[in-house]
Amino acid sequence: MRSVFLLQLQRLRREPALVIWMMVMTVGFIFMLGGLGSASTIDVPLYFDASMDEEEQDVLLYQLNESDAFSFSLIEEQDAEKRVALGEIPYAIHATAENYEMLIAADDANHVFIDQYVRQVYVDELRLQQVEQSTEDPRIREEIDQNLSDVPLRLASETVDGEEQGGGIDQRNQALFGMTLFFSIYTIIQSLSKVAEEKRTGTWNRMILSPVRKWQVYLGHLCYAFLIGFLQIVIIFAGFKYLFGYGVGDSFGSIVLAVACYTFAIVALGMLMLGLVKTLEQLNAVVPIVAVSMAMIGGAYWPIELVSNSIILAISKVLPITYAMEALKQIASNNHDFTALAQPLSILLLFGVVCMGIGINLMERKM
Amino acid sequence: MLETTSLKKVFKKHLAVDDVSLYLDKGESVGLLGPNGAGKSTTISMISSLVKPTAGDVTWDGKSVVKQPGVIREYLGVVPQEIALYKELTAVENLKFFGRVYGLKGRALTERMESVLELVGLTERKNDLVKNYSGGMQRRINIAVALLHEPEIIIMDEPTVGIDPQSRNYILEMVQKLNREKGMTVLYTSHYMEEVERLCDRIYIMDHGKVIATGTKQELTSILSSEETIVLELDRPYPELKSELADLEEVHRVVETEKGMKLITPKNSKLLSKVFQVAERHQAQIVSVNVQIPTLEDVFLHLTGRKLRD
Numbered sequence: 001m002r003s004v005f006l007l008q009l010q011r012l013r014r015e016p017a018l019v020i021w022m023m024v025m026t027v028g029f030i031f032m033l034g035g036l037g038s039a040s041t042i043d044v045p046l047y048f049d050a051s052m053d054e055e056e057q058d059v060l061l062y063q064l065n066e067s068d069a070f071s072f073s074l075i076e077e078q079d080a081e082k083r084v085a086l087g088e089i090p091y092a093i094h095a096t097a098e099n100y101e102m103l104i105a106a107d108d109a110n111h112v113f114i115d116q117y118v119r120q121v122y123v124d125e126l127r128l129q130q131v132e133q134s135t136e137d138p139r140i141r142e143e144i145d146q147n148l149s150d151v152p153l154r155l156a157s158e159t160v161d162g163e164e165q166g167g168g169i170d171q172r173n174q175a176l177f178g179m180t181l182f183f184s185i186y187t188i189i190q191s192l193s194k195v196a197e198e199k200r201t202g203t204w205n206r207m208i209l210s211p212v213r214k215w216q217v218y219l220g221h222l223c224y225a226f227l228i229g230f231l232q233i234v235i236i237f238a239g240f241k242y243l244f245g246y247g248v249g250d251s252f253g254s255i256v257l258a259v260a261c262y263t264f265a266i267v268a269l270g271m272l273m274l275g276l277v278k279t280l281e282q283l284n285a286v287v288p289i290v291a292v293s294m295a296m297i298g299g300a301y302w303p304i305e306l307v308s309n310s311i312i313l314a315i316s317k318v319l320p321i322t323y324a325m326e327a328l329k330q331i332a333s334n335n336h337d338f339t340a341l342a343q344p345l346s347i348l349l350l351f352g353v354v355c356m357g358i359g360i361n362l363m364e365r366k367m
Numbered sequence: 368m369l370e371t372t373s374l375k376k377v378f379k380k381h382l383a384v385d386d387v388s389l390y391l392d393k394g395e396s397v398g399l400l401g402p403n404g405a406g407k408s409t410t411i412s413m414i415s416s417l418v419k420p421t422a423g424d425v426t427w428d429g430k431s432v433v434k435q436p437g438v439i440r441e442y443l444g445v446v447p448q449e450i451a452l453y454k455e456l457t458a459v460e461n462l463k464f465f466g467r468v469y470g471l472k473g474r475a476l477t478e479r480m481e482s483v484l485e486l487v488g489l490t491e492r493k494n495d496l497v498k499n500y501s502g503g504m505q506r507r508i509n510i511a512v513a514l515l516h517e518p519e520i521i522i523m524d525e526p527t528v529g530i531d532p533q534s535r536n537y538i539l540e541m542v543q544k545l546n547r548e549k550g551m552t553v554l555y556t557s558h559y560m561e562e563v564e565r566l567c568d569r570i571y572i573m574d575h576g577k578v579i580a581t582g583t584k585q586e587l588t589s590i591l592s593s594e595e596t597i598v599l600e601l602d603r604p605y606p607e608l609k610s611e612l613a614d615l616e617e618v619h620r621v622v623e624t625e626k627g628m629k630l631i632t633p634k635n636s637k638l639l640s641k642v643f644q645v646a647e648r649h650q651a652q653i654v655s656v657n658v659q660i661p662t663l664e665d666v667f668l669h670l671t672g673r674k675l676r677d
């Protein structure tokens with residue numbers, strides 16, 4: 001079994017193009033969908049209405065820049081209008097004391113988050129002003145500020161409803177988790193398809209004729225496919241967490257655990273597919289269909305929360321990617337409720353065991 | 368030592384092997400001759416325990432291979448019809464892997480690798496990637512892998528398909544050496560009559576899943592002892608000539624060859640003048656006429672009415 005496993009690694013070292021390509025694609029798509037740079041630096045150009053005095057401007061700019069997710073910088077009004085019109089910058093904000101306007105060049109995924117955030121800042125400020133006026137206590141603002149910066153409260157507001165504060169964190173994680181899980185399906189099944197390839201070229205028969213047991217050969221291949229898929233996902237998650245500051249949660253260990261369960265489920269799904277197809281060509285034709293539809297339905301392309309169609313939701317309940325997304329999002333939200341995590345993970349394992357059993361049986365029947 | 372009794376294999380209603388009984392004694396070199404699709408590979412797969420027969424049995428030293436595949440595997444080396452190697456790896460890496468799979472390691476493995484590389488003449492190119500080898504070299508390393516664990520019997524499935532004459536000759540000499548000098552039992556499959564004639568003590572001729580004739584080369588050609596082969600060379604193909612020649616009473620079989628026609632007729636028949644008449648009627652120019660002693664090829668033609676290679 002070890003020889004079979006090591007041999008596959010040796011073969012990968014000779015021809016690593018496909019795995020590398022899948023990782024490049026993953027990273028590319030995450031950047032495209034999740035945005036470049038770290039979560040704290042979505043740059044937003046801003047200019048003030050002439051009606052605002054300097055103090056008002058400073059206060060507002062300070063308030064806006066309190067978030068880690070956005071960085072508001074000043075720009076000249078004419079400049080802003082011209083550059084947005086030309087599409088050189090995607091958006092700019094025109095701020096007045098009580099309200100604001102957003103100039104938008106093209107459809108940019110971020111503007112929704114910026115809009116949401118800026119509105120929140122204005123609403124909060126208006127409320128504070130109302131409170132100030134009604135209580136006539138000059139220290140009320142400081143007190144509230146004090147309370148807001150209290151750790152438990154802020155933690156709660158960031159985690160329970162990340163959209164409001166973090167701005168884009170959800171979208172970034174959606175892209176990171178979704179794309180990584182999606183592309184890993186290709187890598188895993190491609191690695192596993194070496195079984196079919198060996199059966200075709202005859203090297204499989206050579207091993208079967210040797211003293212090595214058949215289950216050892218299978219196990220060698222399964223371990224290899226598992227390792228490649230697992231490493232691909234973990235490396236990408238680690239890279240985006242530690243290099244690009246993606247907020248995937250504090251517990252990387254939990255992520256590794258969830259990834260292991262998911263990888264196992266996909267390896268098993270691969271075995272089932274290998275058992276169902278007749279030729280390697282068929283497999284290559286089926287993999288994209290399965291991967292893409294699974295990613296669409298299971299919430300890897302867009303959040304499953306956006307789906308309301310009950311049929312799609314029902315189908316999503318039998319797809320491993322749904323549960324992996326669920327588990328990862330939970331970990332990312334720092335929700336350390338173990339039972340909440342245990343459920344999707346055990347479903348993944350169960351799915352894996354069932355597919356693996358059927359898959360190996362189907363494959364052996366073909367002999 | 369190895370025997371099959373009434374082997375039969377049906378693939379989804381298609382009868383691939385039908386009632387094949389054959390045997391090999393220790394140290395013998397036996398040929399399995401037949402055209403593509405005759406059922407040779409399927410027979411071999413059943414012998415080597417890779418495919419379960421629909422009916423019949425294979426025994427090794429009296430023990431059933433069908434019931435216990437293990438009884439034959441360690442004594443058996445199989446050279447598959449296809450190049451069953453990892454082409455993106457080097458020859459040495461392939462040998463190392465399959466050696467390990469057979470439980471060889473350390474010095475023993477190195478020695479065996481050197482020995483088989485020497486045998487197939489690839490010592491100098493051993494660190495090249497298999498995909499960069501010529502067809503002939505790939506065939507040779509394909510054989511080498513099957514010899515790593517020093518099997519008692521080697522089964523070769525068309526080991527010379529599609530390679531240059533030099534490599535082919537090299538392989539034939541190698542097989543002869545293994546059989547004569549090392550006493551290895553050989554089951555050699557081919558659709559090239561010359562190879563089987565040259566290598567094998569005894570020959571089974573297969574067609575459509577059945578063994579249609581068996582014996583030594585002499586025994587087989589003596590099937591045609593009362594006949595002879597007339598080879599006509601014509602200036603160009605005359606397809607219409609064939610049926611007319613076949614209608615002649617003394618002609619047993621007719622087949623078109625590259626340069627003309629081949630007829631199997633009784634010895635000393637007064638046929639030639641009739642052949643000339645037919646040719647004249649079609650205004651066919653006969654370039655040459657040759658009367659030959661029948662070969663195995665002719666035996667196959669005689670038995671089936673077809674050429675071995677179509």
Ligand SMILES: Nc1ncnc2c1ncn2[C@@H]1O[C@H](COP(=O)(O)OP(=O)(O)O)[C@@H](O)[C@H]1O
Binds near residue numbers: 378403407
């Ligand atoms: N796995 C299989 N499934 C279905 N038919 C097969 C299979 N293997 C071989 N055959 C058929 O059985 C016949 C004999 O094939 P084979 O043993 O490969 O012949 P040979 O080796 O003499 O060329 C052919 O008609 C072939 O199409």
Ligand SMILES: [Mg+2]
Binds near residue numbers: 404407408409448525
């Ligand atoms: Mg064959």
